[in-house]
Amino acid sequence: MAKKDYLPKILETGANELEIIDFRMHELLDNNEIYEWILGVNVAKVREVTRRPENIVKSPGSPPEVEGIAKIRGEIVPIVNLAKWMKIREPEGAGKYVIVMEFLREIVGVIVHEAKRIRRIRWADIKKPPPSIEERLGGKIVGVIEIEDGNLLLLLDFEGILDELGMIKIFGIDEELPEEIDREGHFTVLILDDSPVARKIIKGILEKDGHTVIEASSGLEGLDILNNYLQKAVSEGKDITDYIQLIVSDIEMPGMDGLTFTRKIKEHPEFSKIPVIINTSLSDKATVDKAKFVNADAHLVKFDAPDLLKLVHKYAIKKKEE
Numbered sequence: 001m002a003k004k005d006y007l008p009k010i011l012e013t014g015a016n017e018l019e020i021i022d023f024r025m026h027e028l029l030d031n032n033e034i035y036e037w038i039l040g041v042n043v044a045k046v047r048e049v050t051r052r053p054e055n056i057v058k059s060p061g062s063p064p065e066v067e068g069i070a071k072i073r074g075e076i077v078p079i080v081n082l083a084k085w086m087k088i089r090e091p092e093g094a095g096k097y098v099i100v101m102e103f104l105r106e107i108v109g110v111i112v113h114e115a116k117r118i119r120r121i122r123w124a125d126i127k128k129p130p131p132s133i134e135e136r137l138g139g140k141i142v143g144v145i146e147i148e149d150g151n152l153l154l155l156l157d158f159e160g161i162l163d164e165l166g167m168i169k170i171f172g173i174d175e176e177l178p179e180e181i182d183r184e185g186h187f188t189v190l191i192l193d194d195s196p197v198a199r200k201i202i203k204g205i206l207e208k209d210g211h212t213v214i215e216a217s218s219g220l221e222g223l224d225i226l227n228n229y230l231q232k233a234v235s236e237g238k239d240i241t242d243y244i245q246l247i248v249s250d251i252e253m254p255g256m257d258g259l260t261f262t263r264k265i266k267e268h269p270e271f272s273k274i275p276v277i278i279n280t281s282l283s284d285k286a287t288v289d290k291a292k293f294v295n296a297d298a299h300l301v302k303f304d305a306p307d308l309l310k311l312v313h314k315y316a317i318k319k320k321e322e
Contacts, residue, residue, distance in 0.1 A: 016123050016260045019043040024114040027088035038153045047100040049115045063165050079109040103281035121145055126254035142194055143254040163197045186210040187316040192222045193250040205305045219256030226271055240270050246316040251280045262294040275315040
């Protein structure tokens with residue numbers, strides 16, 4: 001069976017599209033009017049939308065934005081109150097729904113006021129947020145999309161929110177790599193991720209291991225960086241791999257997602273020499289299939305320090321010292 005026969009269109013390479021859940025938060029203003037926040041999250045991160053659990057037990061020592069823990073379909077799930085994180089006053093009776101998400105190997109429930117619909121959008125339509133909105137939500141916005149009637153839908157950076165709440169786990173950050181892993185060599189690694197928090201964590205893991213990191217926030221920026229290095233390589237009579245020995249790319253990025261970026265890299269006569277590791281908060285089979293579909297060299301779930309370093313030492317191009 002051909003790949004395109006079992007991958008739905010949303011997963012097809014080059015579509016550069018995603019599906020999001022459009023959900024709403026309602027803020028009670030000082031004049032008693034209600035402002036509707038239009039927000040979104042990638043469907044790929046969502047397990048389900050359900051009614052708010054009746055029994056949410058407060059966890060000792062958890063931040064005020066974490067409502068507590070609850071049992072959802074037999075699993076104990078931390079429940080984040082998004083209104084508290086946004087610092088908005090809720091209308092009476094709001095917060096009846098929970099979006100249950102799975103990413104970074106964790107399941108998290110987020111209390112929202114209304115789940116509206118699923119939208120299919122293009123990554124290219126996601127723009128940078130206006131500074132006023134970005135400041136209002138603490139910089140935790142991946143991007144904005146203009147929808148009907150000139151309204152803006154805000155894509156939230158849930159990785160950044162969870163990191164702010166102390167809920168991000170970096171697996172094995174202090175573990176030693178197995179002896180069979182060749183630790184020789186220090187590499188220059190291009191990392192792509194739209195989340196500043198994710199870039200900071202990945203950069204810290206790599207630099208601690210002695211590597212040099214170049215950062216990009218989208219596939220478009222990553223291509224610009226590679227093109228600049230290619231021009232430098234041509235002018236100096238060198239190879240692109242003399243400057244960059246490995247690429248580690250997120251999937252979800254505005255402008256150009258990591259899958260489209262990887263496909264373009266693998267189709268380029270020079271860039272294809274550089275190995276690409278897909279690094280994502282999603283661990284489901286569909287995501288692994290997508291990584292294989294674009295000919296990525298490996299797939300990694302954030303944030304697992306030993307796995308990341310094992311793959312770096314396995315796939316990075318080892319240059320002979322002159």
